[in-house]
Amino acid sequence: MKLAGLTWWRNNYGSILQAYALQEELNSIPGISYEIINQYGKKIASFDNLIDKIKTIGIKKTIQRIFWKFGMKKLRNRSFNIQKFTDEKLRISSNQYSEDTIAQANKKYEGFVCGSDQVWNPTLTDINSMYWLGFSDDIKLRFSYAPSIGVDGVSEEEAKVIRKNLRRFHGVSCREETGTELINNIIGTNQCRTVLDPTLMVEKSVWDKLCPESKFKEPYIFVYMLRGTKEQRCMIEKFAKKVNLKIITMPFMEPEYAVWYDFKFGDFKYWDAGPDEFISVIKNASYVFTDSFHSSVFSILYHVPFFTFPKVGKAQMSRIINLQKILNIDSRMVYNENDINCVFQKKIDWKSVDEILDGKRIISQQYIRKVIRKYDEGICL
Template sequence: MKVGTLTYHDTRNYGAVLQAYALQRTIENLGVDCEIIDYKSEYLNQVYKIKSFNDIKSIKEFIKWILTITHDKKSKLKFDKFNETKQKFSIDSYTKENISEVNNIYDCFFVGSDQVWNLNLNDIDTTYFLDFVSDNDKKFSYAASFGYKSVPNNYLDITTKNLNLFKKIAVREEQGKHIIENMLGKTAQVVLDPTLLLEKESWSKIEENINTLNKDYILVYSVAATPSLFEFAKKLSKEKNCEIIYINRSYINKLGMKNIRSASPEEFLGYISGAKYIVTSSFHGVAFALNYKKEFFYELDTKPQNNNSRLESIIDIVGLKDREIINGTNNKVDENIDYNKVDSILKEERSKSINYLNDIIKSIKKVGNK
């Protein structure tokens, strides 16, 4: 039996490549062959490509390009190497024109876990609805996300039509479950992000040890680099006598901390592993803090249009709302997280999520043996 997964894998984003890796490995751990389908989205390739000099259209863009191009090229090489050495891809690459050829290769398909159903992100690419799969009984999702609170009216028909054809749907947050129930009248299971399906021991095998500071450090990893997040990190640094390491892609250095701009996915895990504290506004910042049992603090995005739902969802599951940074402060800096309790919760959620995958694989095997 052979399984194909489809996701946003070809990016320089730690969460994206590591969740793709984790889902593929988890399915293989269930005893079947699994590959990430190397689908090349024309639109996303343009979004994530590194600009050349000829792409520059203004003085401001030129200055930013000069300050980031070396880091961007180095980062791309590292992500490409991770994909070549750690990921398991389909032998061939595919475009929208020829992806239907994979029907002859895979026995079932999983799409997830990123915002694969956010049509604003992928230029209305219905490939991520598995529209190329000829047999609807082979269409499944795992931890898929919409990335919006409700499906915009202009996407409602195309979304409803395509998702009605899925055999089973699993989403990564309660918000997605409510959308499926209200839009389709179907049930959807909420499952863990793939990065939480693999435990620390698995991640430690691929992390790269970082020869860094000789003292404890706070790792800052943000989606929205707000002044309040750094205000909190700096106060924590003084109080706990820790240095600050900031993983980012900004073209401006943050003063008073070590700026890391081109870490590989393996190095990213190494920085997580070595941190005393993690301060983050990223879902995957929280996910890996949980995997590595780190003391962490998180901040939600206060903008009206935000992607807080999955972060709020995992925080609710593990019961750690008191680790939220509000207005640059948190009063739990001297209290440790009860990881016995957290691990017990995650173990149960992990079991339910893996059972969802396993039940599907068993059902496909059963059909294939008839």
């Protein structure tokens, strides 16, 4: 069966790696051939992508993004290595589709998967977008894998559209419990399941094979701040002095939230890391400071004590808090210097975390296989 996935696969390390994880899991199932829909051109610097960004975020922010991806040689090197990874590791459809042409994909694929990432967040994508699979023919397999909806509620009008879309699905899942509860309230059943983010759903061996050796020989703190403030970075510097460790950082990851202090911050700036090197620098760190969901994920997978700064936006916070909650990890959230000391004292029971993950991994993997069986039996929601 030839399946196509509709997800975000180029925005940042997390998006790319979640897309890679779901690709690897689906292609490990006998009889399944899966690839990712190319909805905005295979190259970061494409004309189609430029036009799309201008339409969605405006000219000013588009110019800002172009500068922070290509304005300096070090940033161009980062973009090059991210592009290299996607070219070599992701199976992207040779045909490019848009909202206007996505229905043509029915000719090529027997089924469609939407997710993961925040593709169902109505503040980021339209509820009539391709990510809800409304374009697919009735005979096609349709299911979601761990999309995030990112809001606490929707209007009745939005709920009607969502119900209409999901009525044709053979399986529905969300990444967060809050999303699952909202979807179940909308459709009036308990058919929606909570599953792991794809990066947690695959076996750790997938990442071990992908992960290169560490470039750094001495112990270090890794800091991956997508947003945040100068004050937060100063707190990290004090902690680094306390534990006598160097700081490795990846500056300027989100153009709209650039902190100029990043030019000064850190003992080594890892400008040009690809997604695989992003995993490696987390795996080999002594501590991780972050406001990112996926850097928290890889810290957990590799048993690295991590500190989480709050990230602007409720949708951003809920997924990080939910992750700690489902794994029974005491809060790692940091709001001030005292919190850093408190979190530092909290030891994570990694054996318990691994046991919980193993159980939820089985549930998540079984969900996909059950959905495929339901399709074979002609059962929809």
